[in-house]
Amino acid sequence: xxxxxxxxxxxxxxxxxxxxxxxxxxxxxxxxxxxxxxxxxxxxxxxxxxxxxxxxxxxxxxxxxxxxxxxxxxxxxxxxxxxxxxxxxxxxxxxxxxxxxxxxxxxxxxxxxxxxxxxxxxxxxxxxxxxxxxxxxxxxxxxxxxxxxxxxxxxxxxxxxxxxxxxxxxxxxxxxxxxxxxxxxxxxxxxxxxxxxxxxxxxxxxxxxxxxxxxxxxxxxxxxxxxxxxxxxxxxxxxxxxxxxxxxxxxxxxxxxxxxxxxxxxxxxxxxxxxxxxxxxxxxxxxxxx
Amino acid sequence: xxxxxxxxxxxxxxxxxxxxxxxxxxxxxxxxxxxxxxxxxxxxxxxxxxxxxxxxxxxxxxxxxxxxxxxxxxxxxxxxxxxxxxxxxxxxxxxxxxxxxxxxxxxxxxxxxxxxxxxxxxxxxxxxxxxxxxxxxxxxxxxxxxxxxxxxxxxxxxxxxxxxxxxxxxxxxxxxxxxxxxxxxxxxxxxxxxxxxxxxxxxxxxxxxxxxxxxxxxxxxxxxxxxxxxxxxxxxxxxxxxxxxxxxxxxxxxxxxxxxxxxxxxxxxxxxxxxxxxxxxxxxxxxxxxxxxxxxxxxxxxxxxxxxxxxxxxxxxxxxxxxxxxxxxxxxxx
Ligand SMILES: Nc1ncnc2c1ncn2[C@@H]1O[C@H](COP(=O)(O)OP(=O)(O)OP(=O)(O)O)[C@@H](O)[C@H]1O
Ligand SMILES: [Mg+2]
Numbered sequence: 038x039x040x041x042x043x044x045x046x047x048x049x050x051x052x053x054x055x056x057x058x059x060x061x062x063x064x065x066x067x068x069x070x071x072x073x074x075x076x077x078x079x080x081x082x083x084x085x086x087x088x089x090x091x092x093x094x095x096x097x098x099x100x101x102x103x104x105x106x107x108x109x110x111x112x113x114x115x116x117x118x119x120x121x122x123x124x125x126x127x128x129x130x131x132x133x134x135x136x137x138x139x140x141x142x143x144x145x146x147x148x149x150x151x152x153x154x155x156x157x158x159x160x161x162x163x164x165x166x167x168x169x170x171x172x173x174x175x176x177x178x179x180x181x182x183x184x185x186x187x188x189x190x191x192x193x194x195x196x197x198x199x200x201x202x203x204x205x206x207x208x209x210x211x212x213x214x215x216x217x218x219x220x221x222x223x224x225x226x227x228x229x230x231x232x233x234x235x236x237x238x239x240x241x242x243x244x245x246x247x248x249x250x251x252x253x254x255x256x257x258x259x260x261x262x263x264x265x266x267x268x269x270x271x272x273x274x275x276x277x278x279x280x281x282x283x284x285x286x287x288x289x290x291x292x293x294x295x296x297x298x299x300x301x302x303x304x305x306x307x308x309x310x311x312x313x314x315x316x317x318x319x320x321x322x323x324x325x326x327x
Numbered sequence: 328x329x330x331x332x333x334x335x336x337x338x339x340x341x342x343x344x345x346x347x348x349x350x351x352x353x354x355x356x357x358x359x360x361x362x363x364x365x366x367x368x369x370x371x372x373x374x375x376x377x378x379x380x381x382x383x384x385x386x387x388x389x390x391x392x393x394x395x396x397x398x399x400x401x402x403x404x405x406x407x408x409x410x411x412x413x414x415x416x417x418x419x420x421x422x423x424x425x426x427x428x429x430x431x432x433x434x435x436x437x438x439x440x441x442x443x444x445x446x447x448x449x450x451x452x453x454x455x456x457x458x459x460x461x462x463x464x465x466x467x468x469x470x471x472x473x474x475x476x477x478x479x480x481x482x483x484x485x486x487x488x489x490x491x492x493x494x495x496x497x498x499x500x501x502x503x504x505x506x507x508x509x510x511x512x513x514x515x516x517x518x519x520x521x522x523x524x525x526x527x528x529x530x531x532x533x534x535x536x537x538x539x540x541x542x543x544x545x546x547x548x549x550x551x552x553x554x555x556x557x558x559x560x561x562x563x564x565x566x567x568x569x570x571x572x573x574x575x576x577x578x579x580x581x582x583x584x585x586x587x588x589x590x591x592x593x594x595x596x597x598x599x600x601x602x603x604x605x606x607x608x609x610x611x612x613x614x615x616x617x618x619x620x621x622x623x624x625x626x627x628x629x630x631x632x633x634x635x636x637x638x639x640x641x642x643x644x645x646x647x648x649x650x651x652x653x654x655x656x657x658x659x660x661x
Contacts, residue, residue, distance in 0.1 A: 219410065219412065221409075221410050221412035222412045222413075224379050224399075224406075224408070224412065225406070225408060225413075225473075226425070227398075227400060228379070228400060228404070228405065228406050229400070229426035229429055229477075230400035230426055230429035230430055231400075231425075235429060239414070239425070240414060243414075243416040244415075244416070
């Protein structure tokens with residue numbers, strides 16, 4: 038397969054799919070950038086004059102932008118912390134030999150297979166609803182005032198829902214990493230006088246660092262663009278207390294019909310995501326080399 | 328310091344008894360080698376002594392104190408694993424210092440001991456490397472270093488040399504023997520290689536299916552194997568075991584003769600056969616003799632080079648005073 042001829046043939050044959058993929062990516066990106074430079078509002082038909090950076094300055098100076106940026110970071114970081122810590126603990130638990138191990142493992146993985154819209158709706162209506170929800174019921178049973186999660190602590194509630202969805206992923210990756218830890222290392226540490234906590238912090242945690250970086254990288258990519266959970270639960274509210282960047286772009290372009298500002302927001306989101314990606318790649322690179 | 332006694336120790340994994348009741352005493356400062364075929368329970372026995380496995384019944388005493396239920400860290404023993412079990416994310420220095428750090432030893436004393444171990448083991452130039460950046464022999468030495476710094480009552484080695492190439496194995500064998508002479512600490516060493524056992528041990532324990540077949544010094548086992556298993560296991564090439572009429576002539580069920588105790592001749596001798604494969608080692612020649620009517624094949628060791636070709640006729644005469652006799656149960660007849 039490595040002769041000149043076969044390589045040329047291979048290039049020729051994959052070119053249609055490469056071109057298709059390029060078009061698939063470049064055309065929407067190009068159109069987004071193009072729209073972001075126009076005054077283009079669907080409520081004002083007629084001309085779409087070129088306005089340069091106006092949409093950008095409008096989007097970036099909007100107070101909602103700052104809130105959305107902070108919310109996005111809180112959402113990503115909050116979910117990462119919960120899933121990584123929870124994943125390590127669950128992984129430790131599932132790594133023990135116990136009765137019904139197979140079933141428990143499947144149950145733990147199950148949330149990952151539930152669609153985001155469905156799981157968010159289930160949480161909203163069956164757990165967090167202040168009248169009919171299970172939590173409200175439990176609170177009333179204990180004689181407490183039911184707590185309206187989605188209006189009192191909207192962002193925290195969404196972090197909770199998203200964490201619930203991503204916990205299985207983190208658990209699965211971390212569990213397999215734990216199972217790949219050489220038992221003799223733990224035994225050697227035991228002989229060396231390390232108790233269970235020292236063994237965990239000096240041997241298991243460093244062993245898990247790679248898996249944790251992988252979890253962080255993959256989850257960040259998906260968490261930056263959380264949308265469905267917000268749409269079906271809080272609609273970004275109350276106010277914009279649970280609006281993240283993705284939702285803000287949606288609100289601009291589809292709720293206010295402002296294609297120009299929405300596109301500018303999309304480009305800003307792309308730039309921010311790439312900055313995050315560069316940082317992550319640095320971190321990963323360091324961790325995966327060692 | 329360093330006297331270990333096993334008293335009717337047994338070990339079962341579920342229904343399967345891997346170690347039937349076993350008694351053994353290891354004296355202070357001794358170099359004891361557990362040897363036996365694969366799966367005979369050597370590692371299990373070592374792990375029982377280390378405390379990494381719970382014994383099913385019986386008692387382990389270390390320095391006359393009951394250690395049966397003492398956790399591994401408190402037994403004062405250090406173990407070197409077959410896979411080395413170094414901590415991959417720590418430098419060599421940190422690896423060696425780890426047990427001292429766990430013991431919360433004062434840093435100055437810790438550094439002193441680590442530097443001493445590094446000097447003894449020739450590791451001074453590698454202290455800041457990670458285990459992944461070391462060769463197999465160097466890793467082995469780090470693992471030994473980690474054991475030395477604790478100044479344990481006894482060292483436990485589980486096939487520490489089996490991952491090394493032949494030349495390095497000979498070297499490390501010498502280094503470990505040297506270390507034993509320097510430290511004079513009790514060492515228990517597990518191997519399935521009888522050459523390692525013969526060259527290093529003060530005392531060899533031959534194990535077979537969890538039972539002790541014989542305990543003794545290397546030469547004792549060589550000269551007076553207690554049964555046919557030990558006779559066949561100790562010595563290289565293996566002892567020739569002959570059953571049938573020839574053995575009955577000596578009032579035995581089985582007779583054994585080592586390859587080096589067979590005299591050869593081209594003209595006359597007690598047994599006649601035909602030469603098969605020859606292995607020329609330079610200093611010695613091993614050749615296989617077929618068609619003697621005694622056993623499938625006899626192995627003969629002749630010193631120097633012997634000009635015998637495949638298919639040549641050969642006469643063999645055993646040195647009668649070196650003949651071993653065994654009864655129907657395989658036990659030695661005195
Ligand atoms: N955890 C375990 N559960 C069940 N059986 C075991 C376990 N560990 C060892 N065994 C059995 O105990 C027997 C002795 O095993 P052990 O590891 O001590 O052998 P060994 O003499 O060290 O062999 P080798 O030279 O191949 O390392 C084997 O038959 C093995 O199958
Ligand atoms: Mg073994």
